Amino acid sequence: MNIENLQPLFKPNSVALIGASNRSNSIGSVVIKNLLQSGFHGCIMPVNPKSPSIEGVLCYKDINSLPMTPDLAIFCIPAPGVASVLAELGKKGTRAAVIISAGFGSGEGEEGLRRRKEVIDVAKQYGIRLIGPNCVGLLIPPIGLNASFAHVTPDKGDIGFVSQSGAVVTAVLDWAKSKHIGFTHVLSMGDMIDFDFGEAIEYLTKDPETKTIILYIEAITNARNFIAAARAASLIKPVIVLKPGRSEEGAKAAASHTGSLAGSDDVYDAVFQRCGLLRVYDMNELFDTMETLARNQELWGDRLCILTNGGGIGVLATDKLIELGGTLAQLQDKTIARLNEVLPTTWSHGNPVDIIGDAPGERYANAFRIIMEDTNVDAILVLNCPVAIVPSIEPAEAILNAYKANNRHPKPILIAAWLGEGAPAEEARQLFAVNDIPSYTTPESAISGFKRMVEYYYNRKKSLVSQAEHQKFHYQESHDILQKAIANKQDWLTEIEAKNILKAYNIPIVETFEVKTPEEAYKEAKKLKSKMVLKILSPDITHKSDSGG
């Protein structure tokens, strides 16, 4: 892959919007507003033959009138006009475009496919890199670029988000905004006639600002590139993938949506696993997972302590943790002893640490400080259910202060679940969010998010091990055997050859040797200490069976 030529796409200094509009609620009007209002420092040039100005900015009637060559062109005009304008831009020197317009697919019949080919040809001719068509647009918050018709402008942050569905883009942006979770890039991929998942992942992997990659995939078109990019990515940052279409009906719906056949879900599942991606199965899980993995806390172990003001919700959290294969921390005796000193006698005397419904902030903080110092604990889930006698914000502030004050290294992860839909619980969750602490509305969602952190922790450990294993393979031996077999025009490998290939990859085999004479066989057999069977590989060797010890 060559991602060097993506510079104009992802770091443009000037942008032209082909099809900018003053007509309210049209896509051209939403995109120009988003472009102008998101803090982009480069030059923004609206293009529309009919308007002298758009949103108070001078509008250009065509490509020739542009005062400079735009690095990036955004298309909102109807499909039939795209190819010719793209060619004009190409001649001028533009090397990147985002085509928001739809109308280039098989859904539009032969006409659609013809347009598609035309755009591909123009792009090839001028070396233009394309995102889309049929997408929501491109958002790069760190440079203030919002070239999309999304309804919210996301915050700057460290997630790279790549989605094949515009609906999922807007739903995720809306959710993330409320959680103060930001992005480095939001790439709405559309029909992917040029730029695809493999390149997107490669680019985001190399981008140092991107700490987590989120993918919404309906169908992968270039599997080889995808796998290579995904494997490399997951070694250095968590990659979360939501892919629907598990069911036949879902796959059918996806096909009618993106026009591409999704293929067997089992294949995707195997690929995701092999690449070390964290697969989530629905939008709730995606949100749960983003909440923890987007917060940049690093996990150093999987042992969870639950601190709660309600027995019932502690039990629910424990159940979910065990169901998902998690580990409840075994508190040290001295931790229990110290908790005995600061908690009422009716506390649960174990993990979950139930500090009773009337717990004020101070009791939460006292218990929390003691748990933080227990080296059997890698993560702490603090639960709070609303009670009339203590305002929800009080324990939230107390926990947060205690967490910040603690200097243990590596620091246990803090996860919060403040139950309740009302304003007090929401205020507490917002306090956690702005302090980059994952916060949830139910114990189970918190556990679901934690589980993905644990999964990533183990994936990383495993991939480091498997890399080491990898280096022990004898590629050259295997390569030589295969080359020789190809040269000899063999249809099959001999038993010896096949076994030597297995051996090259450290796969255990029954040791087998090729010998020409009974004497040779005797000699080889003498060397071995284990039992053996001598197979006759050539009819001119006299039968001789021997078992040495």
Place this chain on the structure above:
Amino acid sequence: MNIENLQPLFKPNSVALIGASNRSNSIGSVVIKNLLQSGFHGCIMPVNPKSPSIEGVLCYKDINSLPMTPDLAIFCIPAPGVASVLAELGKKGTRAAVIISAGFGSGEGEEGLRRRKEVIDVAKQYGIRLIGPNCVGLLIPPIGLNASFAHVTPDKGDIGFVSQSGAVVTAVLDWAKSKHIGFTHVLSMGDMIDFDFGEAIEYLTKDPETKTIILYIEAITNARNFIAAARAASLIKPVIVLKPGRSEEGAKAAASHTGSLAGSDDVYDAVFQRCGLLRVYDMNELFDTMETLARNQELWGDRLCILTNGGGIGVLATDKLIELGGTLAQLQDKTIARLNEVLPTTWSHGNPVDIIGDAPGERYANAFRIIMEDTNVDAILVLNCPVAIVPSIEPAEAILNAYKANNRHPKPILIAAWLGEGAPAEEARQLFAVNDIPSYTTPESAISGFKRMVEYYYNRKKSLVSQAEHQKFHYQESHDILQKAIANKQDWLTEIEAKNILKAYNIPIVETFEVKTPEEAYKEAKKLKSKMVLKILSPDITHKSDSGG
């Protein structure tokens, strides 16, 4: 069970609060405020020896000073004082009490157990019915009774909610308030030294205002009563149960919480299934399920049509539906033809009906009206993802108006999922909520809620069938055999007896007869057409094997 004597507990005309307080943020102060501010029309009498008035209401120094005998007494005083005051009330004629105070369990050692026994004895002596101890209190919104320290006063509605955890009570009340979902009764059960799940269910089953029963159970104490009550309840209203403690760790946490051993989860699971209860496994599922089942829509079939403005979220909904064993409606040809007339050519041409991201309210309504008339459709899930060009409220209003205007009978169910955490989507969801239409924030939660409706629909069908089956059993025969065996002091049933019991319940058996002589055997054998084996039941019968045809 005798639930006749529950009248003073659930329909009191006067309430005394033992331990009312002016001390802010104490339980006694929260409960008196809740009592006074929730619209109860009976007489509320605070009792506290130290305060002449509490919250502006005359306060009584002891039981003797009370101007009348309270129907119901609420206890917030420390545990040691409860039994003696309860006895005074009993003498006066009070027959119901809610003990909020804790301190009657094994956690408090022998002292706790002694207090517990004392309270039980007093209650028995005077025939007082008790809720608690160690609970959040009792809420009966239809009569304006909030005798609890919950932080919100729930709306009047048609859910009966019984919970063994106070934390779960407050979490559910908070959630329900935001969803405009109300209750007939909220029963915080605490340690259940008297009133238990069986009675609660029986009472709520007979209460005509209660349309749905929700249970949070950690451990059942009186299994026989529970099963009888639950079976009867689920025949006439949906009963949803959340029971944690599936894992050993969860069960241990539950035991430290309620002090009772939960027992094997498999047993609970079997009991719940046999009783036709809808089991949910976590709080998210509980909320998803309440959202549909609390809305009083009746389902007449399981075929779901999905209407969406985003392809991706339609695929996610489809996947989840199929995963949970649901059924995607097969739209009629004429429906497709009619949709072709009103939708842009790029619509999905099938179910999910994807009407494209720029869909305004009118397009939603047009498609919805056509789908409503398709008799292959039993339920419609309408999805909306936020877009900049159409405000979220517009399609919500359009769909709601179209739904209300439709007169098809039986009417398909409407479920809405408006994605997004921002104010616009929330406004749309609130519009659905106040109109008693279930609404969700993700497609998968909506499907999870719908699935429980379907489960209930099938449970009801099944239980009607199984009742019919039931009537075919020959109870008397089975009863006679058992009575005879008991009279004969048999340790074991004979093969013949055991088989005849199986036969009485229509369980297939190998036909077996008892005969005394070879001639008798020959005679019986002649009557039969199938192959048979003659077993010798008594040594004085000559061996003779015969296979007749």
